[in-house]
Amino acid sequence: MARVDAAWAIPMNKRTLFKRFAALLANPIISPLFTWASGNKLTNWAGNIEYGTESLYPAASLQQVQDFVKKRSKLKVLGTRHCFNNIADSTHDFLSLKSMDEVVALDPVARTVTVDAGITYGRLAPYLHSKGFALHNLASLPHISVAGACSTATHGSGKKNGNLATAVSGLQVVTAAGDVVKLSREQDGEAFCGAVVGLGALGVITQITLDVQPTFMMRQYVYENLPFIELKEHFEAIESSAYSVSLFTDWQNQRINEVWIKSRVEDGQVFDATPEFFGAKRATKNLHPIAELSAENCTEQLGVPGPWHERLPHFRMGFTPSAGKELQSEYFVPGQQAVEAILAVERLRNQISPHLLISEIRTIAADNLWLSPCYEQPCVAIHFTWKQDWPAVRKLIPMIEKDLAPFRARPHWGKLFTMSPAHLRSIYKKLPEFVQLSKKYDPQGKFRNEFLNTNIFTS
Ligand SMILES: Cc1cc2nc3c(=O)[nH]c(=O)nc-3n(C[C@H](O)[C@H](O)[C@H](O)COP(=O)(O)OP(=O)(O)OC[C@H]3O[C@@H](n4cnc5c(N)ncnc54)[C@H](O)[C@@H]3O)c2cc1C
Secondary structure (H helix, E strand, O other), rough: EEEOOOOOOOOOOHHHHHHHHHHHOOOOOOOOOOOOOOOOOOOOOOOOOEOOOOEEEOOOOOHHHHHHHHOOOOOOEOOOOOOHHHOOOOOOOEEEEEOOOOOEEEOOOEEEEEEEEOOOOHHHHHHHHHHHOOOOOOOOOOOOOOHHHHHOOOOOOOOOOOOOOHHHHEEEOOOOOEEEEEHHHHHHHHHHHHOOOOOOOEOOOOOOEEEEEEEEEEEEEEEEEEEEEHHHHHHHHOOOOOOOOEEEOOOOOEEEEEEEEEEOOOOOOOOOOOEEEOOOEHHHHOOOOOOOOOOEEEEOOOOOOOEHHHHHOOOOOOOOOOOOOOEEEEEEEEHHHHHHHHHHHHOHHHHHHHHHHEEEEEOOOOOOOOOOOOHHHHHHHHEEEEEOOOHHHHHHHHHHHHHHHHHHOOEOOOOOOOOOOHHHHHHOOOHHHHHHHHHOOOOOOOOOOOOHHHHHHOO
16 A cells, blocks of 8 residues: 655654754744754655755745745745756755645636645645636646646646646746746736746746636546557557557567557547557556556546546556656657657667666647747657666666757756756757846846756856
8 A cells, every 4th residue: 555645755753743843833933844853864755866955944925935035045945846856956945835735716717726836736636626627737646736847847648738837827926036026928928938937946936827627527548568560650640549648668579568548528539449559458457557566556547437637647646656766757859750769769678678667658739938848849758767776877868868869859857867058058949048037036046056057057
C-alpha cells in the first residue's frame, strides 16, 4: 500500500514537530516554521536534490508575502518540490505558499477560476468538477502546485491541448520591491506571454486565474505491445485517435509497451475501443506504466467512465505517482519531426535501457508563451523516467541531447538536462526578452538562484 501525504512526504520526528510548533507560537505573524532539524534535510520530492537551506517560511496572506519579500535580499518560492533539478533551490531562504490554497473566485460567465498560488491540481480539480467546470488538461499527476507547474510549462498530452500554462489568463505577482503587480492576457499582451512560464524569476506568484470549461466525462483504455513499425507508419493517426494519447516504451523489442488513450465521453469524440489498435491488444486489467508496479496507484482504465480529473492524470491523488525513487528528463521536438526523433532515441536503446524505468511520448499543441518548449511549434515530448543513478544518467543525457540536437530539442525546465546556456539561448529565441522582463520586476536578482544565473542570466 503506497498511501502518502504526497506534498510533504518527508519523515519528521517528534523533536522536529515540537520545534516547528514552538516556532509558530513564538511568532504567529511569520516565522521559520519549517527550519529543519539536522538529520531531516529538506529535499525535492524525488530526494535527488538536497536543497541549500533548510529554512522554509510559510506565508498565509498577501501581506505576509510582501513583508517577507521586502526584508530579504535573496529567496526562492518552493511549490510542491516536484522538479528534478535545482530550479527551485536556494542557499538563503524559502517561502512556502502551501497554506494559501483556496479558490478565490469562480466566474461562470467569464469561465475563469482564480486561485491562491499554493493550491494543487488535486485540490482544485474536484472543486471545479463539483461546480460543473473543468480544466482543459492535467499532467500525469495531480499532486503538483498550480503555480509551480505553470512556472515550468508542465504539460499533459493531446494534439489540441496546450501545456497547463496556456490556461493561465491572469497572474498576481509580488515583485522584488514587495509591490503587487497584476498581469492579464487581455491587457498585458507580450509581457504576459513572457511572465506565465516564469521559472520563478519574476517574483512570488500569489494568485493565478485559469480558463475553465464545462465539466466533461472521460474513458481511458490501455493497449499493450504496439509494434514500432506501426508507430513509424501511423504516428499521426495514433496520436490523433483521442483527446489525450500517451505512449510508454522501454525501447526494447521494437515496441511501445503501453498506449494510454483518454477520450471524452461526448458525441463525435468517443474512441472506438476495438480489441486491436494498430497491432496492439486492448488490456484486460488496469496497468501501471511501469509494468512491475501496482496499478492501484493509477487512474481507472478499462473504459470505465469518470470525471476528467480522474482520467487525465495517470496517477491518483493520495498515492505515490510514478516510481518515487527516480530521476526524470524530457525533450520537446517539433511535431512534424517526431518519428525521426523517436527513431534517433531508439538507436540508443542499448545504452538507455539498463538505466531506464520507462519512457513516455506525448503531444502538446503550440502556444505563445515565451519560455514554453512549445513556443510557436506543436511538439512531441520524449520523456525518460530513470533509475536513481545520477552517475550513469549524467553520461546518458548528453548522448540523447546530441542525437536530438538536429531537431533543436528543448529540455523540460523542471527535469534534468546538461545543455549549455549558449545552446539554450539558441533554441529559446525569446530568452533575451525574458531576461529584460525579469529585470523589470527583480532588478537586483532577489529571486535568482544558481539554476537561473547559469541557464538564463549568463550573457
Ligand atoms: C512523479 C512526477 C511526475 C511528473 N509528471 C509531469 C508531467 O506529466 N508533465 C510535466 O510537464 N511535468 C511533470 N513533472 C514535473 C513537474 O510537473 C514540474 O517539475 C513542476 O514544475 C512541479 O511543480 P512544483 O510546484 O512541485 O514545483 P517546484 O519544484 O516546487 O518549483 C518549480 C519552480 O516554480 C517556482 N514556483 C513555485 N511556486 C511559485 C510561486 N508561487 N511563485 C513563483 N514561483 C514559484 C519555484 O521557485 C521553481 O522555480 C512530474 C514530476 C514528478 C515528480
